[in-house]
Amino acid sequence: MPLIQAQNISKNYRVGDQEVPALKGISFEIGEGAFAAFVGPSGSGKSTLLNLIGCLDHPSSGTLLVHGTDISTLSRSAAATFRGEHLGFVFQDFNLVPVLSVYENIEYPLLMVRGWSQDKRREQVNKMIAAVGMTEQANKRPDQLSGGQKQRVAVARALVGEPKLVLADEPTANLDHDTAYRVLNLMKAMRNDFGTSFIFSTHDPKIMQEAEQIFTLEDGRLNPQGVAA
Template identity: 90%
Template sequence: MSLIEAINITKSYRMGEQEVQALKGISFEIGEGAFAAFVGPSGSGKSTLLNLIGCLDHPSSGTLRVHGTDISTLSRSAAATFRGEHLGFVFQDFNLVPVLSAYENIEYPLLMVRGWTEAKRRERVNTMIAAVGMTEQAHKRPDQLSGGQKQRVAVARALVGEPKLVLADEPTANLDHDTAYKVLNLMKTMRDNFGTSFIFSTHDPKIMHEAEQTFTLEDGRLSQGAVA
């Protein structure tokens, strides 16, 4: 079963009097349990495509289905609900709330979109903290954590709501070589243990090497199909 199906997706922006075509007829499929990457230079359209899959924007034309739902037609409120129920996000600059502890940062999405009891939230957060090896740092704030530890917290936060798909935009950009590989291996372990698909937007060779599918974008077009 396809987790993502894109059919002739286009995306255009207005910049003053000029129309910029960020995506020019993109079509592809990604199956469940994926560890896939959109790669290409800056301006190739990979981040735009990730934003569309993440329901953060709408395509100008075409059909985009995620987990069986045509997200290209969702209203703003329906898109927000879909994100909360099905998607997780990991960012290159971590995006942790500085005044919250690691535990509280991981718990935060559950407070926002889930009507879970405190006991259920606690059980799920503790499970994810243990899964990413951060139990001993649970009560530390982000400024007390290393870059790799922050990204581990970010991975746990992305997975705490049991999403079908995690979207990661340049997640290794602010990490050193060894830490980046450790975080990528952690993500693969999370995929294997929890069945969550991971899709990256990147130009990092480390992610390209670890990805099981690679889609190369150039000037808004898919210049190379999926490579297993």
């Protein structure tokens, strides 16, 4: 079974008295272990689609299955539970909690949604810190880190709960060229080591070069000529 199955997904937003279509009948499949990207210009619908996959919004119509669950029918509380159990997120502005240390930022998702013991949390957090090469910075706060280090922490935080899927919205936008490639190589290594799928929303050529599957969105539609496996 594919990790993600989307069938005729549409999403409309109400602006005043009008409904504005953001997605117009999108259908696609993504398999497990993917390193895939939704690409397109601003306003093409790629971030909207990532939000739907991430259970942060509901489609207006269509069916969207993630890990065998039709997430288009989930209630708000059920969607939050599904996110906590199956999904991780990486953002372009890192979204680290400024008053928490590296260790505490990575541990935070486990405190929110996992009934793990302190010893189990400590073991998992330390494993992820080591995996992203941040052991020596474990007690530092975000304002003491470089952009690349912050994104490595964000990757570790996304993976600490062992999700099946990590969604990354423009994760290299605030990184210089060399740092962006290091972060992308880290994500690929984590995919290979942990079997986690990564899906990006981006217009960054660096991600497009590294992606193994690309979906091109134009004006809310999937361009069939822009899908590559």
